[in-house]
Amino acid sequence: MESTRDPKADGQANPRMHVARSRIRGWALLPDFSKLLFIAVVLPVLSITALHLWQSREVAREQYATRLADAARAHSREIDAFIQLHTAALQVVAERRTTTGNVDDEGLWAADMRRVHRYYPDFSTLALVDDDGILVLTEPAAPQAPGVSVADRSYYTVPRRTGLPYVSDAYRGRVVSQLPSIALSVPFFSGKRFAGVICGAIRIDAFPALRREPGQAQDFEMLLVDRSHTVVHATPGLRYGSLDALQAGGRDRPLRRLLSAPRAAMQRMPGVLRDGGDAYAVVAPLRDGWRLLVLVPESRVDADARHNMAVTLGLLGLVLVGVLVVTGVQLKRLGVYVRDLLDRMQRFALDSQGLPASPEVLPIELAPLAEALNQLASRAHHAYEEVSSSLDEQRRLREELQAMAGRLITIQENERRTLSRELHDDIGQAITAIKLGAMALQDESDQNRRREILDEIVGITDQTVTKLRNLSMLLRPPQLDTLGLETALRWQADTLFRSGTPQLEMRLEPLPERPDPAVELACFRIAQEALTNILRHSKARHVTLTLAPDAAGENLHLAVTDDGQGFRTGEIQGLGLVTMRERAQQLGGSLHIDTAPGKGTRMSLTLPMHEIGAS
Ligand SMILES: Nc1ncnc2c1ncn2[C@@H]1O[C@H](COP(=O)(O)OP(=O)(O)OP(=O)(O)O)[C@@H](O)[C@H]1O
Ligand SMILES: [Mg+2]
Known part of the structure; x- marks a missing residue:
């Protein structure tokens, strides 16, 4: 009986739970993929x-360097032209006075200065200074001005010394206006003698190039510096204001170095912006020794x-x-x-039901994998079916064997009973009859009667000998031992088919040597059972029996063929066929039966000539 197995007791987990647990969570390839x-x-x-x-930063810098240089050049030219124009205006007046050369005709001077002031409104003040450096008159007229000495001012001293027009550095005015200004001054002469200067003050915020219209965005910052490194003008984005002096050291050092360089490329000026930022700067020289710096914040670049x-x-x-x-x-x-x-x-x-994957619903990359899995699965399925059918076959054979063993015992018992009955009933009776006859002989004196009894005893003895021979033939045919397999087969066939129906044809080839006795006996018994079966079941008309050795002479082949009704091998009930196969397998041989209903039967046996393992 099969025992019921508890999977848990076997240490096996529930397979469904296993499926759920083995699901892949997350994406294991993520780190590799990220790398x-x-x-x-x-x-x-x-x-x-x-x-x-x-x-792109380098390109931007180069573009800005070009733009700054262009702007610096344009603005410096503009300032130069502005100064030149205003100086020229003063020069016209001064030249008109040079022939007469005095400051006495104040009325004429005042008229000239008024005219100049009218046409050149950027002059905040025009002033006439005599040869002692005393202000004679101003335009517009300032009551406190006449009589004041400006003899210490460069706009007086330099033209006096050089006899040439002069552009002053930036200064804070003290007589008329306190606002940062510059002064343009032109000397005039009386004959060859210096007679005074006419000068015009221009407020720095009047410079057109430096003026910033309200609301107008300025591209660049500008710093105008005079000869003494004083800031003439600075745009509001810079940390300098008018009249700031640029120091030789400290924070102003880079600026001073750039201002002193004769031709400098665009350079970075740290911390020049009002907000502390850096800027790139280009410098352009002006005619009178001034310098104009054009700057752009680094952040903009x-x-x-x-x-x-x-x-x-x-x-x-x-x-x-x-x-x-x-x-x-x-x-x-x-x-x-x-x-x-x-x-x-x-x-x-x-x-194990169906196929695990359908490649047509999968992406093309996975289709080969699915096909491979399907093939694997179907092979596994076949293997599983083969194993289970072979297990079924084994179970069936085991049951058959068990049944056969039971029947074998029964047959053995039957045979013993038959033998004992034969010995007891037949041979025992005959010997008893012989004994009784012999005893009767002892008491019989009549010669005729004695001969009769003797004849009876001889008759019974002959019958008993025949019976004994038949019995012994049943157990083991004596021809097999004395005359060999071929002769024993021929004798058995002749005995069974003596009547001539069915007709028997025998083809017995001589064997190269005598097989082992066990092999001879097995071959004989199998042939005997096959022939008996034909007589009992086949209704054949023609039977063939062949015996031949194989080419190497190591095996013998026996075949028994009939043209009878055949049978279905699956429905075997008797013991004969099973015993035949058992006998063949025991000696290392094989037995095949080819048959089907209506197709006749062919039994083929192959046996080794010598028992395997027998010496
Ligand atoms: N040559 C044959 N032609 C037709 N049917 C056959 C032939 N040989 C065997 N059979 C069939 O096969 C069955 C099994 O044969 P088997 O020899 O095993 O048993 P049996 O002859 O019926 O009984 P026993 O056990 O006494 O031999 C027979 O009952 C018969 O139906
Ligand atoms: Mg049989």
């Missing part, structure tokens, strides 16, 4: 972006590069996010399919 993405995409793109940014960087990084980010999203979605999809495939495989492993 690959970083090395293959992020690093190269970042390097290219950095290079691109560096290049870098703004373009930063803008480029932001755009590039934005695009890069978008591309990266896009790549990540697409890859992630694809991998997730693939993961779902793979998981589904694994689930199906696990389900298949549990119940």
Whole structure:
């Protein structure tokens, strides 16, 4: 009886639970994928972006250097022209006075100065100074001015000394206006003698190049510096104001160095902006030894590069996010399919039903995998079926063997009973009859009667000998031992088919040597059973029996063929066929039966000539 097995007792977990537990969670390839993405995409793109940014920053700087230089040149020319124009206006007046050469005709001077003031309104004040450096008159007229000495002022001393027009450095006025100004002065002469100067003060904020219209955005910052490194004018974005002196050391050192350089390229000036920022600067010289600096905040130069960087990084980010999203979605999809495939495989492993995957619903990358799984599964399925059918066959054979063993015992018992009956009933009776006859002989004196009894005894003895021979033949045919297999077969066939129906044809080839006695006996008994079966069951008309050795002379082949009704091998009930097969297998041979209803029967036997293992 089969025992019922408890899976838990066997240490096996519930298979359904196993399926649920072995589901793959998360994405195991993520670290590798991220590393690959970083090395293959992020690093190269970042390097290219950095290079691109560096290049665009360089380009932006060069562009600004050119623009600054152009602006500096244009503005310095404008300032020079402005100064020259105003100096020329004074020079016309001075030259008109040079022939008469005195300051006495104040009325004429005043009229000239008024005219100049009218046509050149950027002059904040016009002043006439005599040869002693005393203010004679001013335009517009200032009551406190006449009589004041300006003999210490460079706009008086220099033209007096050189006899040439002069542009002063920046100063804060003290007579008429306190606002930062510069003065243009032109000497006039009486004959060859210095007779005084006519000078015009211009407020610095009147310089057209430096004026900033309200609300008008200025591209660049500007710094105008005079010969003594005093700031004439600075735009509001710079940390300098008018009349600030640039120090030789400290924070102003880079500016001073740039101002002293004869031809300087654009340079970076740290901390020159009012907000503490750095700026790039280009310097342009003016005619009178002044210098004009044009500056642009470093942040503005870098703004373009930063803008480029932001755009590039934005695009890069978008591309990266896009790549990540697409890859992630694809991998997730693939993961779902793979998981589904694994689930199906696990389900298949549990119940072996159907095929685990259908390649047509999977993405093309997974189709070969699904096909391979299907092939594997169908092979496993076949193997499983083969194993279970072979187990069924084994079970059937075992049951057959058990039944056969039972029947064998019964037959053995029957045979013994028959033998004992034969010995007791027949031979025992005959010997008793012989004994009784012999005893009767002792008491019989009549010769005729004695001969009769003797004849009876001889008759009974002959019958008994025949019976004994038949009995012994049944147990083991004596011809087999004395005359060999072929002769024993011929004798047995002749005995069975003596009547001539069915007709028997025998083809017995001589064997190269005598087989072992056990082999001879098995071959004889199998042939005997086959022939008996034909007589009992086949209704054949023609029977053939052949015996032949194989080419190597190591095996013998016996075949018994009939043209009778045949039978279905699956429905075997008797013991004869089973015993035949048993006998053949015991000696290492084989037995095949070819038959079907209506098709006759062919029994083929192969036996080794010598018992395997027998010496
Ligand atoms: N040559 C044959 N032609 C037709 N049927 C056959 C032949 N040989 C065997 N059979 C069939 O096979 C069955 C089994 O034969 P088997 O020799 O095993 O048993 P049996 O002859 O019926 O009984 P026993 O056990 O006494 O031999 C027979 O009952 C018969 O139906
Ligand atoms: Mg039989």
